[in-house]
Amino acid sequence: MSKREYLSRYHLIIKKLQKAPASFNEISDYLIRESEYHEYDFRISKRTFQRDLLDIKEALKVVIEFDKSKKVYFIADDFEENEPMKNRMLEAFELFNAFNITENLNEFVLFEKRKSKGMEHFYGLLHAIKNRFVIELTHQKFTDDEPTNRKLFPLALKEFKGRWYLLAKEETSETLKTFGLDRIIEFTISKKQFPKYNSSELNKLYADCFGIINPANLQPEKVVLVFNYEQGQFIKTYPLHPSQKVISEKPLEDAITIELTLKITFDFVMELLSFGEDLIVQKPLKLKKQLKSIIENTLKNYE
Secondary structure (H helix, E strand, O other), X not given: OOHHHHHHHHHHXXXXXXXXXXXXXXXXXXXXXXXXXXXXXXXXXXHHHHHHHHHHHHHHOOOEEEEOOOOEEEEOOOHHHHOHHHHHHHHHHHHHHHHHHOOOHHHOOOOOOOOOOOHHHHHHHHHHHHHOEEEEEEEOOOOOOOOEEEEEXXXXXXXXXXXXXXXXXXXXXXXXXXXXXXXXXXXXXXXXEOOOOOHHHHHHHOOOOOOOOOOOOOOOEEEEEEEOHHHHHHHHHOOOOOOOEEEEEEHHHOEEEEEEEEOOOHHHHHHHHOOHHHEEEEEOHHHHHHHHHHHHXXXXXXX
16 A cells, blocks of 8 residues: 555545544545545555554644544544644645546646746745754845845745745844745855744734734724625635634625724735725724725726
């Protein structure tokens, strides 16, 4: 049996238990059904299943336990909420499997046409971050004619709307800066180490932000938004910000009201504009005025 077959079965077991706790018989039946869609036979014995649970814990860091009273297996930690890396890894493996079992893929899957997102730099930058190595980076801004060379302390990688960014500080400055991976021309990793940085501070730094812009002069504010009911369903499943909570849901009035607490930055305002007539801003008043001003100025340009 190949390693890929083992990993595919582990993934299916996790996927089954992500939906709800299940007995061994329910898991076994699910694996048999899934065998029809894959090139492998996933049928297993109870003994093999117990061995799989140990392998899943060791290899994928997902803990599956047994509830004796209900006689069902369940995932012990909510890794979708607490471990986004694990969930992303499973999503990637799902796509990898689908791509490998389907011939003539372009006939059935419509890929988005886009340029490189700079992922070829990902592993090297991650290595430098993990080992606290100073890097020398050549970066091309959209607004500059010529690339610039920087000597940086690489601190973390951050994703926003399908793009990846390097968070780093220059040797001579304490200001945190962002560099799009897709705009990095090249970089070299030195053997010189920089002082240890508390990574938890980065999470705190961006906790009140939408995206990668974090002006020091702005304070988080409470924002109340009303979406039409259909758009609101999308917003519920793909929140604008971790602080988002639904405070009112009225299908008959075609409205879902959400509340967020964050810094009102330019990229957040642009995101709200993209919803057009599907959105009404209730609070704060200055945000309503800001959106109105942008819309009015835009319309003037088309007159």
